[in-house]
Amino acid sequence: MSTAVELLDQGHEVDIYESRSFIGGKVGSFVDKRGNHVEMGLHVFFGCYSNLFRLMKKVRADKNLLVKEHTHTFVNKGGSIGELDFRFPVGAPLHGINAFLTTNQLNTYDKARNALALALSPVVRALVDPDGAMRDIRNLDSISFSDWFLSKGGTRASIQRMWDPVAYALGFIDCDNISARCMLTIFSLFATKTEASLLRMLKGSPDVYLSGPIRKYITDRGGRFHLRWGCREILYAKSDEGETYITGLAMSKATNKKTVKADAFVAACDVPGIKRLLPAEWREWEFFDNIYKLVGVPVVTVQLRYNGWVTELQDLGRSRQLKRAVGLDNLLYTPDADFSCFADLALTSPEDYYIEGQGSLLQCVLTPGDPYMPLPNEEIIKRVTKQVLALFPSSQGLEVTWSSVVKFGQSLYREGPGKDPFRPDQKTPVKNFFLAGSYTKQDYIDSMEGATLSGRQASAYICEAGEELVALRKKLSALEPSESTRTDELSLV
Numbered sequence: 330m331s332t333a334v335e336l337l338d339q340g341h342e343v344d345i346y347e348s349r350s351f352i353g354g355k356v357g358s359f360v361d362k363r364g365n366h367v368e369m370g371l372h373v374f375f376g377c378y379s380n381l382f383r384l385m386k387k388v389r390a391d392k393n394l395l396v397k398e399h400t401h402t403f404v405n406k407g408g409s410i411g412e413l414d415f416r417f418p419v420g421a422p423l424h425g426i427n428a429f430l431t432t433n434q435l436n437t438y439d440k441a442r443n444a445l446a447l448a449l450s451p452v453v454r455a456l457v458d459p460d461g462a463m464r465d466i467r468n469l470d471s472i473s474f475s476d477w478f479l480s481k482g483g484t485r486a487s488i489q490r491m492w493d494p495v496a497y498a499l500g501f502i503d504c505d506n507i508s509a510r511c512m513l514t515i516f517s518l519f520a521t522k523t524e525a526s527l528l529r530m531l532k533g534s535p536d537v538y539l540s541g542p543i544r545k546y547i548t549d550r551g552g553r554f555h556l557r558w559g560c561r562e563i564l565y566a567k568s569d570e571g572e573t574y575i576t577g578l579a580m581s582k583a584t585n586k587k588t589v590k591a592d593a594f595v596a597a598c599d600v601p602g603i604k605r606l607l608p609a610e611w612r613e614w615e616f617f618d619n620i621y622k623l624v625g626v627p628v629v630t631v632q633l634r635y636n637g638w639v640t641e642l643q644d645l646g647r648s649r650q651l652k653r654a655v656g657l658d659n660l661l662y663t664p665d666a667d668f669s670c671f672a673d674l675a676l677t678s679p680e681d682y683y684i685e686g687q688g689s690l691l692q693c694v695l696t697p698g699d700p701y702m703p704l705p706n707e708e709i710i711k712r713v714t715k716q717v718l719a720l721f722p723s724s725q726g727l728e729v730t731w732s733s734v735v736k737f738g739q740s741l742y743r744e745g746p747g748k749d750p751f752r753p754d755q756k757t758p759v760k761n762f763f764l765a766g767s768y769t770k771q772d773y774i775d776s777m778e779g780a781t782l783s784g785r786q787a788s789a790y791i792c793e794a795g796e797e798l799v800a801l802r803k804k805l806s807a808l809e810p811s812e813s814t815r816t817d818e819l820s821l822v
Contacts, residue, residue: 330543331384331784332791333552333821342820343552346580346589348559350707353540355599355740356777357728366681369731370630370740371672371692373498373660374531377515378778380785389437390542393614394529395677397659401526403434403494404657404720406665411435413526419758428526433492439487443756446483455517462517463772465540470510470749475508486541495661497669499774500744501626501696511774528660530672533680558582563594563608565759574760574801578822583733590744591822592798593791597765597784600625601739612712614758619751623768625739627698631668631713632690634731639689639724640673650721651793654679666716667701668693674814687730690718698736706734741770741775755787760796763787795819 330352333343344350351359374381374394385391403411411434416467417424429444447453451469469477474496475488475668492512498600499515500507503511518525531538544554562579577588596606600623611617639647640656647655658676662669671693674682682690693713695701710732718724742748752770755763767779767788791798798819 330511330540330547330597331380331781332597332787333547334384334387335690335785335788336791336819336821337547337550337552341791343547344388344555344589344591344820344822345494345547345552346555346558346560346578346822350552350556351536351540351657352544352556353535354597354780355737356535358536358540360534360536361541361733363731365632365733366536366584367632368535368630368692369735369737370628371434371660371670371694372531372535372539373670373672373778374529374777375515375518376527376529377518377522378776378781380781382776382821384543384781388542388546390539393532393538393542395532396725397528397530397677400526400659401495401528402657402661403491403521404640404661404663404665406719408721408723410642414722414751415493415526418615421525422579424523425519434491435487437572439490442482443483443487446478446481451513451514452516455521459517459521463514464660465512466510466517467749469513470508471747472509473505473746474507474509474512476503477513477603478504486608490664494664494669497696498660498662499696499776501698501741501746502696502743503627506745508744508746508748509747514772514774530660530677531684533678533682537681555582560606561586563606563762565608567718568597568734568804573758575762575807576805589822592819593763593794593804593821595762595763595765595787595791595821597787598740599766600768603764603766603768611759613752616753616758620753622751623742625737626696626741626743627702628737628740629695629698629701629709630735630737631693631695631709632674632731632733633693633714633717633729634690635688635708635724635727636730637688637727638673639691639721639727640676642721644725645723647727648727651688654683656689663720666693666720668695668713668716670694682718686727688727693717701759702738706732709734744775755783756790756794760794761801763790769817791819792820 351357399415401413413428413432415424418429421778451462451465496507498502558580560578561581564577565575575594577590638648638656654676673689674692675690687690713724754770765784768774769780769783
C-alpha cells in the first residue's frame, strides 16, 4: 500500500490484489463472529518510524496514534518492575545515557559493563557521523549481537535480563541468533534522535485506524482493491535481446480465473509468499536465488480477555472493578516468560479493545514460536495464562473470558548473522517486475517502518523506469491485437 500511495500521487493507475479477505499484511486485523478484533501481532510505533509517520500524516491517520510514557518497562517474575526511563530534561544522547545508567533492570556491575560495551560501539560515531556509523554497523552483520556485545565487555546477565527481551520484540529471535547490525541500527537511532525511543500505539485495531485510512486514500484517488484474488502463476516471456518481462498474472478467486495485465508489477509479499510466487526457473539468477536463503521466524500471538485488570499492581481493589481501565499503559517486556513483549490493549488501544464491564485484553507475542506451533490452542492458552500469573501474582482469581490464537509459520525473516547480503533490491532483473516488503534491501530492520520504506523505494524505481516501461508497453502492444487507446499513465499491479 505504501507503493500504491506513492504511485497514485504521481498520477498512475493502481490495482491491488490480495488473496485474503482483509488488507494490511502482517499488520492486518479482522473482526470475529462475536465482534472481537483479532490482530496478527502486537504493533508498536517507535519514534524513529519517520517513513511510516509520513505516510500516516498523508492519509490523515497520524491522529490515530496514542503516545505512551517515554520509558521502556520490564515486568519480572513476581511483579517487580524494571525500567529504561528516557524521561529526562535534556534530549539525545543524554536522555539515553541517563536511562542506561539509572535502570533498575540491571545491577550496578552489569550496568557498568553495559555502558562500556555501548561506549565502544558505532553508536558513539553516530553522534557526529551518522552515515559513517551506519557503514560500520552494516559491516557487523556477520556476527551475532551476543558475540559483539560480550567482546566489548558486556555481560551475559545484561543480555538475559534486558537485551534478549528487546531482541525478541524487534526480530523474534534472541541475542545469540540476531545480527549485531539489527540491534545496533536501533541503538544508533536511540542515541541520535530524542523521540526514537518514544513509543506509540494505535488507538484501536489496525484495520480501522491504519489500513482503513490508507485504503480510503487509495480508493479516493482511483486505486482499486481486489480481495480474495490469489496469483496462481507469473506469466513471462523473453525479448529477442534476451530480456525477461512479465506478460501477465494468472489470477483466481474461487472458481473464477483471469489474466491480469499491466505495465509494471509489484510483489509486496513476505518471505514465504515471494518464494511461492516466483517461477522456479528464475532461480537461475543469483538475485532471486538469494531470497531462498532467507527464512521466516515462527511466531504465535495470543489474546486473553480477563474479568479484571491484570497489570494493576498497586491496588487489588481497583484491579477487580470494571468501571474504568487501570494498569500499565505501555508496551511491556519480560525476560521471565515465553512471550517477550506484550501489552494490555484495553489500556493502550481503548477505542476497539476497552469494553465496558470487561477487563484487560492482554496481547502476548510468543517468540520464538517453534515449541508452540504444534500445540492445540487450548494448551497454548493454558501455558500463557500460567505465565501471566507468574508475572502478576496479584491477578490470582481473575478469569479468562475470551481468547484467540494466531499462528504464523513464518513471520519476520530471521535476521541472523550474515543474512543481510541476501536481501534483494526492489528493482529486479525482470524488466517490469519490482519487489516491496520489509525483507527487501533497506537500512531499517524487518518492521512496519522497513515495509513502508521498501514501498517508497519500489515506487521510485518504477518512476525512474517510466520511459523503459512505456517502450515495453508499445512493443508488447505491437505483438497483440489492437486495444483501445491508452494514456501515458502507467498501470501498476
